[in-house]
Amino acid sequence: CAGGSGGGIRLIADDLTVTGLLSANGGSPRGGQGRIKLLYGARQNVAATMNGAVETSRIPPLDLSSSTHPDQARTYNDGFDAFNVAWTRPFGDLAAYYYDLTTALPTSQSQVPDSQSTYEQGETVSFAKDQIPTGTTYFNVVSVGPMASFGTLETAFRVRVNAAPPTISSSSHPSSSQWYEQPTAIFSWTDPLAADNFVAYYYRFDRYADTIPTKSDARLPVSDKQLMQANLPAGSIWYLHLVSEDTAGYLTRTASHFKIQVGPEPGKGGISGNIREQGSTPPLMLDGVTVTLNRGLQSTASASGGQYFFSNTVYAGSYELRATKSGYEPFVTQVSVTAGQNTSLNIELVKSP
CATH class of the missing domain: 2.60.40.10 (Immunoglobulins)
Structure with missing residues (x-):
């Protein structure tokens, strides 16, 4: 449209030939400069007039996927054992790949994976949990063709990790340092992230301070964010322990613990x-x-x-x-x-x- 900013053009072929005119610029003198990406595998022959910011590179893997963390829009709990990434070979005479794990996408060519990054010959990689920190991590990968010709454009896959369990409160026993004669305890909790990142909660109610619930404990759907425990004996101290379950079935490694004290203070x-x-x-x-x-x-x-x-x-x-x-x-x-x-x-x- 007239006066719009620049657009983008991406051409991909194992044997890439480009002739004629390519323009990714905006529709007026005020329009921005668009990007033209030319991605090739075995060979490239570019004899075109091009208007825009041109980037030419070996084809990177274009179909990154993860069997362990499939949805890049979701955040996953930290109770997983591995983060796996896979892709298909982008062109025939590819020699290898180089990849990095970063906490931000590359913003300059110097940050794109290169010979100082991790070398990989196959189309699958797996990372242990301790290699994937809490927060956002990007797996960035480039292809390497014959004669060590490095791709200059990377493909990235994002994984986001949550380590925080739900936050518990109690309307019946609000302070963990006080004694309350109310024998019925009412708890509620809030999620650390949007609720659509979770499917359920696991909890245990016991006398110990450090319990971490597992999938063998009681389960509540994500729509239930309240719990009642009745007929608690006077003079007793209890803990509610709670973890969340995400859309891939992972729990948080740590739990929320909320202590209540029931009855008159016993001395x-x-x-x-x-x-x-x-x-x-x-x-x-x-x-x-x-x-x-x-x-x-x-x-x-x-x-x-x-x-x-x-x-x-x-x-x-x-x-x-x-x-x-x-x-x-x-x-x-x-x-x-x-x-x-x-x-x-x-x-x-x-x-x-």
């Missing part, structure tokens, strides 16, 4: 003791042992001489106590705490085989 007590290596003579007292209650509700470490303390910081109730140190088998037991009292528990760790 606090303590736990203390010594930690030694089992069977050691004289006793080998162990420092640096991590001691946790309910897998992260509270934690401490044994000091020099093997002593550990939870000094009047533990609400009355029953807990799983776990002691761990590199080179030793984990120690796990149940411990009860009474308000205003200290529970004494000495621990012996068994050396790992």
Whole structure:
């Protein structure tokens, strides 16, 4: 149209011959300069008059696809094992490819894959999860013809990765540090991205701080963003753990954890003791042992001489106590705490085989 900006022309052929006139410029003196891309495989013979910004290159792969992350418009959770990309051979006497992984598309020729990039002879590549960071990553690839003639135009495939689980809140127990006598807990959550990137949620409701739900746990469709748990006993501490599932079936590697405390505050007590290596003579007292209650509700470490303390910081109730140190088998037991009292528990760790 008159006065419009420049357009674009792309010609592709294994044996490319161009004659006559090609113009990609705008329709008036104010129109912008368009781009003309001439992509060839074995040979090229260009004898045309061309008006526009001309780029001539070996044909790059034109049909990049991913079996693991098929839709470039979607964002996928980070619970995948690999990112795979495949394409068909763009011309017959192709010698190889070079590719890069970048967080932005190339904006200059110096950023297009070249001989300093990764060499590939086949038409499929696979990347481990730790090679694909959270956010946007581009797989950029160029073709190389005979006599190491590099293509100068790349093709890119975009993959976007989310690591954030949903954000949980509770209308019935809004503060995780307060006690509420309401025995029914009501939770809701919001997604970190547009809802069409997700299909479901998995959750678990338990007494532990670090649980990460899997596909063996309870599932809710993406349209359900609320959960109720009723008849919770007074004096108890609970966690709701939640992950999302994306359109490819991947979960987030981390979960949201929301703690609630049910009933009137039960008062606090303590736990203390010594930690030694089992069977050691004289006793080998162990420092640096991590001691946790309910897998992260509270934690401490044994000091020099093997002593550990939870000094009047533990609400009355029953807990799983776990002691761990590199080179030793984990120690796990149940411990009860009474308000205003200290529970004494000495621990012996068994050396790992």
